[in-house]
Amino acid sequence: MSALQESNVVEESRLVEESSMNTTSRLEACFTALKQQNRPALVSYLTAGDPDAETSRRLLQGLPEAGVDIIELGMPFSDPMADGPAIQKAALRALENGQTQAKTLEMVRQFREQNSTTPIVLMGYYNPIYCYGVERFLTDAAKAGVDGLIVVDLPPEHDEELCQPAAQHGIDFIRLATPTTDAKRLPKVLANASGFIYYVSVAGVTGGSAPTPERLESAVNQLREHTPLPISVGFGIRTAEQAATIGRFSDAVVVGSALVDCIEYASSGDDAVTRVHGLVKELAESVRGCRENG
């Protein structure tokens, strides 16, 4: 089955769900459909506006066809404390080319004109949202078709800032769990979580070294005992092989820095699109087959 046919499967399943229960979110529909297919979601991360607005728009538009199930779109920030060099540079390229919060939301709106099924999760840091104005941001994001938010520097202790207001706008607030989140703390982390849980595979910044699959599997299984939400794994996943290994036991695998690197090494906008969508296809094929042989 081609990637395109598969996204139709997701579409159909969503329509079925929507007719019975019209509160089903794009994220829920996506995970339900993938569960039926017995495969994990492929989640891509790219920074909005990287390397420039037009290339970024083309990159985004082509992701579902290349095989991405859920799109994480980075909101660039001047001081990305939790990111490694690859995504730091991506944010700088985007900002130097004039990317703003408003332009990022506009990208999502345009994407939604073509695609009403692929979930989009905006990822970044709190300050650009705070400066945009939380209510205004949530209103505009919901209108544009944003499904979820991952905000690295908003732990549950600050849920009243954005997590709770987001819920009122029907936007999922995706919580990060990490290797340092112990059993005592986990209930607090999961309390207001929605959409899915993002398990940060290693204590560190994005684009770092890969975790061992054994440790990851036991961490994911432990998480499952505490939450019915789908569990995605990210940080340090670069290759199709890694994605397949981790996709055997997780509900989604996130690839970010490896895709962003494709943009850095590209010789032109066209080349960036070819490279990024090329790697996505490889990853998509790999996660699609990952649970077939054992």
Next chain:
Amino acid sequence: MNKPLSLPDANGLFGSFGGRFVAETLMPLILELQDEYATAKNDPEFQRQLAYFQGDYVGRPSPLYFAERLTEHFGGASIYLKREELNHTGAHKINNCIGQVLLAKQMGKKRIIAETGAGMHGVATATVAARFGLPCVIYMGATDIERQQPNVFRMKLLGAEVIPVTSGTGTLKDAMNEALRDWVTNVDDTFYIIGTVAGPHPYPAMVRDFQAVIGHETRAQMLEKQGRLPDSLVACIGGGSNAMGLFHPFLNDADVKMIGVEAGGKGVNSGLHAASLNGGTPGVLHGNRTYLLQNEDGQIIDAHSISAGLDYPGIGPEHAWLHEQGRVEYVSATDDEALEAFQICCRQEGIIPALETAHALAEVAKRAPTLPREHLMVVNLSGRGDKDMMSVAHHLGDKFGVKNV
């Protein structure tokens, strides 16, 4: 204004400022640190050790010196200098480092990291790490390394590894980003000694408490010398630790006026400055909500100051709160005003102040002449200026026939 001495609240908030805006990876550690510090604060043995090192190692108490010639020069208020530059390592920074390294030992941490701007906090951190036998990594902006070579050499002599940070403009905020990245990667064994009253809770309160020894001593010393409290306190502000250390013990004394002096760079209207309160807006960076230099889209703007130690686009959250409460007056001094005051202090008192401190002295130059001799003004002489010889020579070298130092 209600009970300023009881803040922050349990969530680390001073009004709406402060908080714990950090990645989940760091949260368990930050909560542990909060508990450890709360225990240490009331632990007589911890306090005994702290007092011992502040005395015999740092050289406290630092004198409160009546600056007779400076007083005459300005012809107004009586000027007292709180001589923090006489501390071991030449600035107030070590007051905090001693406290944090004792906490690090208590928590069983095996490795120390820190960010530094001018290098004074880096030197103080490298110093206490050497004293306690802990490996130490200092993150320093590449631009700052260029303008603060003597301090880079000092840190290396003390056994620290100095890592140049090239992201952003290679100054203090970028060094702090990089230190946070190190911390999140080495969260199990590493203690991050933040150098100012900023960062996630409990740092702003903890650093303030360790620096409050400045204000406590000043209070006792002025009572002994003059039988009353000072009328005004003046201190320079980057992140704001020396100012908070001096101010905090006086916050409930309504008659004591406090003036914080931000780095005005080329002027607050020029866009080239480091005056977060006078030229910034509230935002969230480096773990806390405070006033920041940023554009309308929430992107942080680089600060500018002749002084590397003030070259930071934020300010401690407690200062942001005191600013909104109106308890402390926040003003700014430009690069040129600081350089002028720097020279006056050298010639009138035989004390070479740090360029950071010179910003406080610049405010004294404006304010003291308008006040009567009975007005007792205390200036925090937060650091000595040896480290700034290259920068000063760059700006004033021609005047003295010096090309390079």
